[in-house]
Amino acid sequence: MPGPPVIIWEHEVERLLHYRDLIPRLEQALGKFSRRDSAELIQPVRTTVPLHRHHGFLGLMPAYMEKDGVLCAKFVCFYNREASSTLPATQATVVLLDPEYGNVKAVMDGDVITGMRTAAASAISAKLLMRPEAEVLTILGSGKQALTHYSVFTEMFSFKEAEVFAELGEVINRTKPAHREKTTVFKSLGMGVEDAVSAELVYEQWKAKASQP
Ligand SMILES: NC(=O)C1=CN([C@@H]2O[C@H](COP(=O)(O)OP(=O)(O)OC[C@H]3O[C@@H](n4cnc5c(N)ncnc54)[C@H](OP(=O)(O)O)[C@@H]3O)[C@@H](O)[C@H]2O)C=CC1
Numbered sequence: 001m002p003g004p005p006v007i008i009w010e011h012e013v014e015r016l017l018h019y020r021d022l023i024p025r026l027e028q029a030l031g032k033f034s035r036r037d038s039a040e041l042i043q044p045v046r047t048t049v050p051l052h053r054h055h056g057f058l059g060l061m062p063a064y065m066e067k068d069g070v071l072c073a074k075f076v077c078f079y080n081r082e083a084s085s086t087l088p089a090t091q092a093t094v095v096l097l098d099p100e101y102g103n104v105k106a107v108m109d110g111d112v113i114t115g116m117r118t119a120a121a122s123a124i125s126a127k128l129l130m131r132p133e134a135e136v137l138t139i140l141g142s143g144k145q146a147l148t149h150y151s152v153f154t155e156m157f158s159f160k161e162a163e164v165f166a167e168l169g170e171v172i173n174r175t176k177p178a179h180r181e182k183t184t185v186f187k188s189l190g191m192g193v194e195d196a197v198s199a200e201l202v203y204e205q206w207k208a209k210a211s212q213p
C-alpha cells in the first residue's frame with residue numbers, strides 16, 4: 001500500500017530545484033507538448049474559477065506524461081491587487097500523484113516552482129529565438145517573476161547590461177504606457193506540464209536525499 005504523501009515546502013523546494021537540472025527536462029517536455037502526441041503528454045486547458053469578491057481566480061492545471069509516469073496538478077490563485085496591497089499576486093500548491101494507484105505522492109509549495117519554471121521556459125525560448133548580437137536584458141516588473149527571470153537569464157547568458165522597468169502594475173492597469181518598442185506581450189496559457197516536470201524533479205531529489213544514510 002502506498003504511504004501518506006510527503007510535504008515538501010518552500011525552502012526545501014528551493015534547495016532541491018536547480019536550473020541546470022530543470023532546463024534540459026523542461027526543454028524535452030516542451031518539445032513533447034509541441035508535437036501534440038497525447039501518448040506522450042496530456043495537458044488540458046487551465047480551468048479557472050473567478051473569485052469575484054477578491055478580484056482573483058483559482059486556476060487548476062493538471063498534466064499527465066504517460067511514458068514518464070508523471071501525473072501532477074497545480075492549484076494556483078492569482079489576483080489583480082491594489083497598488084498598495086501587501087498580499088501576494090499568486091499562491092500555488094503542486095500535487096504529484098502516482099498514476100497507477102491514484103494516490104498523492106507529494107504536496108509541494110508551488111510558488112518556487114512557478115517562479116523557476118516560468119523563468120526557465122522564458123530562458124529556453126530566448127535561447128532559441130534571441131538575436132545572437134543581443135547585449136541588454138530588459139525586464140518589465142520587479143516582483144518575484146522579475147527576480148527569477150533575472151537569475152536564470154544571467155546564469156544562462158552573458159549580457160553586457162540589465163535594465164528593469166518596475167512599473168508592471170501601472171502598465172497592466174493602463175495608467176502608464178508599456179515600453180512597446182522593447183516589449184512583446186504574451187497571454188498565459190497555463191502550462192501545467194512545466195509544473196509537472198519541476199515537481200517530479202523535486203520529488204526525485206527529495207527521494208535521493210532521503211535514501212542517503
Ligand atoms: N505566465 C505564467 O506562467 C505566470 C504569470 N505570472 C504573472 O506575472 C505577474 C507578476 O507576478 P509576480 O512577479 O509573481 O508578482 P509580484 O507580486 O511578486 O510582483 C508584481 C509586480 O507588479 C507590481 N504591481 C502589482 N499590482 C500593482 C498595481 N496595482 N499597481 C502598481 N504596481 C503593481 C508590483 O509592484 P510593487 O512591488 O511596488 O508592489 C510588483 O513589481 C502577475 O501578473 C502574475 O499573474 C506569475 C506566475 C506565472
Ligand SMILES: O=C(O)C1=NCCCC1
Nearest residue numbers: 076078090114188190191
Ligand atoms: O501558469 C501559471 O502558473 C500562472 N499563470 C497566470 C498567473 C498565475 C500563475
